Amino acid sequence: MLSVASAWTSSTSCRALLHERLCRFEKQWVGVKRSQQLFLLIVVLVLATVASWYFLSHRGGGAPSSLTIYYTKLDGAESAWSISMRPQLPGESTVEHAHNAVLYAAVQSVAGPPSDVQAVRFPPGTHVVSANVSNSIATVDLSNEVTNQVGGTFGENGEFKSLVYTLTGLPGIDAVQITIGGRKVNALPGGHLELDQPLRRSDW
Amino acid sequence: LSWISRCAVRTGSLAALGAAILIPPLCAAADRSPTVEFAGKRLAIANTANVGGALAIAADDPGLRDLLRKLGAAMTWKRGERYVLITTSEPRVISFSVGDQRYDVGPASSRAAFAPFERNRTVYLPFDDLMRALNLQSRRRGATIVLQTRGSASPPRSKPTATPKPAPVLPTPPPIVQATATPANVSTVTVTAVNIQTDSSGATVNVAVSGTASFDWHRLRDPDNRFWIDLHDAQLQIPAKDETANDPLLGIRARQTDPQTVRIALTLAGPKRIDVLPNAFGVSIVVGNDEAPTDAARAGNGITGAVVAATPAPQTTDESWKFGPQGYVPTNPRLIIIDPGHGGSDRGASRSGVSEAGLNLDFSKRLRDLLVARGWHVQMTRTTDVDVYAPNDSAHDELQARVDVANNAGARLFVSIHTNSFVNSSPSGTTTYYSKPSDVPFARAVQQELVSFLGTKDDGIVKSKLYVTLHSLMPAVLVETAFLSNPEDFGRLTSPQWRQKVAQAIAQGIADFAGPPPTADK
Numbered sequence: 001m002l003s004v005a006s007a008w009t010s011s012t013s014c015r016a017l018l019h020e021r022l023c024r025f026e027k028q029w030v031g032v033k034r035s036q037q038l039f040l041l042i043v044v045l046v047l048a049t050v051a052s053w054y055f056l057s058h059r060g061g062g063a064p065s066s067l068t069i070y071y072t073k074l075d076g077a078e079s080a081w082s083i084s085m086r087p088q089l090p091g092e093s094t095v096e097h098a099h100n101a102v103l104y105a106a107v108q109s110v111a112g113p114p115s116d117v118q119a120v121r122f123p124p125g126t127h128v129v130s131a132n133v134s135n136s137i138a139t140v141d142l143s144n145e146v147t148n149q150v151g152g153t154f155g156e157n158g159e160f161k162s163l164v165y166t167l168t169g170l171p172g173i174d175a176v177q178i179t180i181g182g183r184k185v186n187a188l189p190g191g192h193l194e195l196d197q198p199l200r201r202s203d204w
Numbered sequence: 205l206s207w208i209s210r211c212a213v214r215t216g217s218l219a220a221l222g223a224a225i226l227i228p229p230l231c232a233a234a235d236r237s238p239t240v241e242f243a244g245k246r247l248a249i250a251n252t253a254n255v256g257g258a259l260a261i262a263a264d265d266p267g268l269r270d271l272l273r274k275l276g277a278a279m280t281w282k283r284g285e286r287y288v289l290i291t292t293s294e295p296r297v298i299s300f301s302v303g304d305q306r307y308d309v310g311p312a313s314s315r316a317a318f319a320p321f322e323r324n325r326t327v328y329l330p331f332d333d334l335m336r337a338l339n340l341q342s343r344r345r346g347a348t349i350v351l352q353t354r355g356s357a358s359p360p361r362s363k364p365t366a367t368p369k370p371a372p373v374l375p376t377p378p379p380i381v382q383a384t385a386t387p388a389n390v391s392t393v394t395v396t397a398v399n400i401q402t403d404s405s406g407a408t409v410n411v412a413v414s415g416t417a418s419f420d421w422h423r424l425r426d427p428d429n430r431f432w433i434d435l436h437d438a439q440l441q442i443p444a445k446d447e448t449a450n451d452p453l454l455g456i457r458a459r460q461t462d463p464q465t466v467r468i469a470l471t472l473a474g475p476k477r478i479d480v481l482p483n484a485f486g487v488s489i490v491v492g493n494d495e496a497p498t499d500a501a502r503a504g505n506g507i508t509g510a511v512v513a514a515t516p517a518p519q520t521t522d523e524s525w526k527f528g529p530q531g532y533v534p535t536n537p538r539l540i541i542i543d544p545g546h547g548g549s550d551r552g553a554s555r556s557g558v559s560e561a562g563l564n565l566d567f568s569k570r571l572r573d574l575l576v577a578r579g580w581h582v583q584m585t586r587t588t589d590v591d592v593y594a595p596n597d598s599a600h601d602e603l604q605a606r607v608d609v610a611n612n613a614g615a616r617l618f619v620s621i622h623t624n625s626f627v628n629s630s631p632s633g634t635t636t637y638y639s640k641p642s643d644v645p646f647a648r649a650v651q652q653e654l655v656s657f658l659g660t661k662d663d664g665i666v667k668s669k670l671y672v673t674l675h676s677l678m679p680a681v682l683v684e685t686a687f688l689s690n691p692e693d694f695g696r697l698t699s700p701q702w703r704q705k706v707a708q709a710i711a712q713g714i715a716d717f718a719g720p721p722p723t724a725d726k
Contacts (some may be wrong), residue, residue, distance in 0.1 A: 023212050064355045065403045066490070074630050076663060081483035083311060084410070086359075087403040092286060100287045104299060111295040114310065114485065116414075116631070127278035127291045143278065151553025151560055152625035153637055157668045168592050187603055187671055190550040192605075192622075192682070195669040203639075203669035 026136045032200035067101060069108045071119035072158030078165055083108055103131045103171060106140050109166040120158030123148035129182070136174040137198050138167045144181050146188070153192045175200045240267060242340075242351040247271055252371045253328050254539065258317045260328035263288050275338060283325050290338075298337045300329050304401035309337045311410050311485045312397050340459035348672075393417040393464045393508075394441040395486070398458045402450050406476070406492040410455065411468055413438065413486030413508040416626070420505035426475035433480065452476045452491050456680040482506045532564040532642065536633050537615030539581045539722050540714065543606045543672060545622035545682075548591030549639065550602065555627030555688045560623040561589060563697055567621045567685060570707035578711065579721040603631060610676045617646065617718060622670050622696060624687045632690035634663030637682040639674040646679040650713030658702070659707035660686050660693065679717070683710060 034169035067085070070080045085104065088097040112121045130135045132139045140163065149156055155166075164176045175198035179185070179190040237252040238259065249267030250717040251258040261268055263281050272279055276293030299308040305319045305545045307330075316333040335342045340351045397412035401493070413435065421433040445458040455471040470489065472478075477492035486508045544564040547553030552560030552628040564584070572582045583593050593605035610618045624635065636651040638644060647665040655662040663684075673680040685706050686693035 004504065028578060033289070053608065061448045065405045066408060066510070076625075076631075076635075076666065082481060082488060084308075084313070084401040084403075084408050086301055086304060086306065087306075089286070096286065100301075103285075104289065104297075105285055107291060108297050111291045111297050114296070115294050122629070124293070125278070128280045128289075130282055138531075149338070150625050150627055150689070151551075152687070152689075153622060153668070153670065153682065154624050154631055154635070154687070155626050156361060157637075157666070161668075186598065189598075190546060190552060191666075192595075192670045192672075194669050194674055199669060204667055 006065075013191050035071065061124050064101070064171065067105045068166070069105060069113075070162040070169070071109070071113050071117070073164045074120065075116050076154070078160050078162060081113055098170075098172065099131075099133055100132050102133050102138050102157065102167060102173065103128070103167050105170060106131045106163065107136070108143065109163045110140075120155055120162070122146055123150075133173065136172055137177055138168070138170075138175070139177040139179060141179045141182055146180055149188055149191060151190060156188065156191055156193055160193055160195075160199060164203070165201060168201045207447070226241040239348045240271075240351060241348055242271055242274060249278065251326070252331070253323065255318045255328075255330075259323075260318070260329035261331045261334065263327040263329060271338075275340075284323075286327075288327055290385060292338065298334075300327075300334070302327055306335065307333060311412055313399055313401055314417075361673075382603065393435070393438045395435060395438055395458070396441050398468055399446060400441065400449055400453065400456060401454075406490065406494075406495075407449070407451075407453050409453075409468065409470065409489040409491070411435070411486045411489070411508075411712075417481075417508045418505065419487060420503065420510060421480050422503045423478060427500070428530070429472035429475055430469065431472060431478055431489070431491075432467055432469040433487070434461070435468075435487075436529045437464050438466045440466045441589070451523045453495050477715065480504060480506065482508050514654040534678055536581070537616045538579075539583060539613055540575055540612040541583050541585065541613065541615045541618045541676075541678075542568045542572055542575075543610075543618065543619055543620040547586050547589050547598075549595045550591065553623060553688050555694060558688065558694075558698060560625070560688065563623045563685075563688075563703070564621045565589060567703055567706055570704055571619070571621070571710050574707055574711040577715065578715070581721075583609065583613060583615070592652075605677070606672055607675040609680060610680070615678055617714060618672070618676040618678055619650075619714070620682040621710075622682060622684050624684040625689045626687060627689070629690050630688075632693045634658060634686055635662040635663040635684045636665045637668050637670055637673060637684065638665060639668065639670055640680070640682070642679050643673055643681060645716045646713075647681045649717040650681055650683060650710055653704070653709040653716065654683070654685075655715040657705050657712075658686075658696070660696065 064085060066082045066084050068080045068082050070078050073079050083104075087103055088094065092100070110122055110126060110128050113119050122142075123145050125143065125148075127143050127145075129143055130143040131141070160178070167173050167176050177184070177198040178195045180188075184196060187194060208478075224708050236254075237249050238418040240247045240249045247267035247270055249261065249265060249489050253262075253264040263279065264283075270301035272290065277599070278291050280289040280291070281287070286302040289563040292298065296310040297308070300316075300320045300689070301307075303318050305316050306313050307316050308314075314337075315332070316330040320327050320329050320331055322328075335351060339354045341354045342351050343351050393413060393415040395411060395413055397410070398453070401408045401410065411433070417435045417438045419433055419435045421431065423429075423431040433558065440458060440460045441515055442458070447455060447457075449470075450456050452473045453470055454473050457467075457469045459467060461467045465643070470491070473492065475495050477494050477496040481488045481490060488605075544561075544567070546559075546564060548561070550561065552564070554560060563590075568584055569587075572584060573580050591597055591602060592609070593601040597605075602659050606620070617693040624631075632650070636647045636654065637649040644665070651662070651665045654660075670682050688694055688697060688699050
């Protein structure tokens with residue numbers, strides 16, 4: 001500190017000093033100090049920008065890093081597995097990322113666990129056509145194959161229960177509205193469940 | 205010369221053939237999409253792009269859609285969306301995303317040749333990676349790409365859904381691993397994949413295990429931050445692994461420590477929080493960025509493939525209750541509504557010519573006779589094999605018509621009788637379904653009598669959002685007597701004596717819940 005302070009006074013004091021070489025060294029040292037300070041300032045600014053961008057883009061929950069996908073076992077109980085969610089990508093807004101989590105979870109849930117796991121499954125070929133979120137209600141449009149039920153409450157109940165459990169397990173999703181082929185239905189043909197209102201976990 | 209002749213066939217003229225021979229680049233420029241064949245047929249691949257020598261295909265390409273249909277797979281994607289998800293017939297979910305080289309097939313992640321990109325409002329996917337994810341092998345025959353199901357030497361069948369998988373051979377990178385190897389071919393449990401996914405919250409190590417293996421895990425005290433998990437009676441099917449890893453991990457090793465044990469060891473960047481979560485695919489080790497509490501467990505054990513503990517049934521919340529006030533007062537307290545499920549154009553479940561509609565009507569008539577003998581008035585929603593609302597009506601009209609019968613009559617109770625069914629013979633037993641809080645004691649009484657009378661498996665009372673029990677104002681139940689799809693249950697259902705016992709049990713359940721019928725109409 002002392003040497004820095006003396007260098008600031010003026011170059012004349014340098015000449016007064018006998019150790020000219022030392023004085024020159026001090027001047028250089030000040031230059032180094034200045035560029036270091038400038039560099040540090042830039043680093044701090046960059047870090048602050050990155051941090052605030054990160055904070056702004058990640059606030060409001062967004063999507064979890066792993067998704068819990070439920071399925072109904074053959075004894076009627078719910079079970080689950082977890083699948084890792086892709087991180088939010090550059091250019092992907094938080095809202096879009098949350099939507100993608102719902103979409104991914106819905107597709108996984110309707111596909112069901114691996115084929116060697118005994119589970120209640122949607123009729124073969126049933127898949128998610130689209131999924132959207134509005135006011136904490138996820139609307140899942142299923143393909144027409146979902147109407148190929150074998151009859152009986154057991155399967156129909158288990159299929160929709162696991163899908164609703166999966167989606168209502170995501171942040172901000174309270175209920176699931178089912179549509180089939182883009183249309184709202186009151187019930188499946190020959191079915192038992194009421195589908196014209198959003199389904200909630202509390203329905204089970 | 206095969207591509208030239210194909211080009212000529214497409215344009216349909218000899219002149220074109222001549223021109224093509226003379227100026228081949230013109231023909232190539234006219235249709236730059238390669239010829240792709242599957243199962244001996246040419247796919248109408250039209251919308252492709254070239255990415256540094258690698259082929260990219262549009263998500264909405266008609267040829268790709270045709271291929272998916274032939275494979276029994278379906279795509280979930282619409283214009284403007286970043287995620288392209290494909291459900292295969294196995295079923296497995298393939299996941300691509302614009303701007304991300306990572307793609308997932310079931311629980312396994314891989315790295316594609318290039319990240320999917322958006323152009324002209326469609327998403328272009330890396331063709332070779334997509335084919336690998338679909339379990340297809342692509343090989344070149346001249347300028348033609350021939351696709352065939354991986355592992356099958358002969359041309360694939362149109363629907364390779366039931367193709368038995370040989371013991372999975374690990375392809376060269378990027379590795380796609382069969383997370384769900386068919387256990388029939390494998391004598392012991394195999395570890396088919398170990399991969400790491402890192403994100404802002406930490407890292408997840410997914411260990412894919414075919415079959416069920418017991419495991420135990422240990423972690424050492426800080427500062428020696430190591431963790432390992434031993435899978436017993438298991439074989440490591442992938443090459444042994446010894447890699448460095450990103451924060452919060454420093455490294456990962458996977459190896460066969462002895463002929464029966466596979467060990468996966470992690471070196472941690474600190475005393476990180478660790479959760480060991482067995483799941484349907486095997487086991488996941490979730491390492492958080494935050495530190496574990498000092499009293500965190502340092503050892504544990506479990507079973508892979510055994511999934512996480514069944515979630516306890518959520519508590520009924522009061523706001524879910526919106527139909528039928530608790531204080532329902534029947535205007536007709538001596539009247540019980542019996543609803544034989546299905547009927548007419550809706551046959552319900554069926555097996556060997558025995559239909560649910562017919563069985564339900566038989567149960568209902570027997571119950572009616574018993575209740576009438578006990579002094580109740582009974583109204584049935586149908587007394588013959590008909591639709592209650594109208595033939596070929598919508599399910600809503602049909603179900604509402606049944607509810608209307610009960611609500612308009614101001615009945616005391618509502619009993620819907622059904623016969624269960626499933627796609628395989630495994631599930632069996634008797635269940636009483638309900639929806640409203642006021643149904644619960646009624647459902648309990650009926651179920652108790654049913655299981656003590658019948659000898660079927662007790663599947664308990666089950667809450668569900670069933671149309672008829674939800675919308676009927678009075679206490680209501682839907683009885684699923686037994687499973688048509690289960691051989692033992694089917695034997696019972698086809699016995700008139702057994703059906704009489706069902707009717708007696710329900711009548712007794714009604715008596716337990718409601719007591720004797722009122723002596724006179726009020």
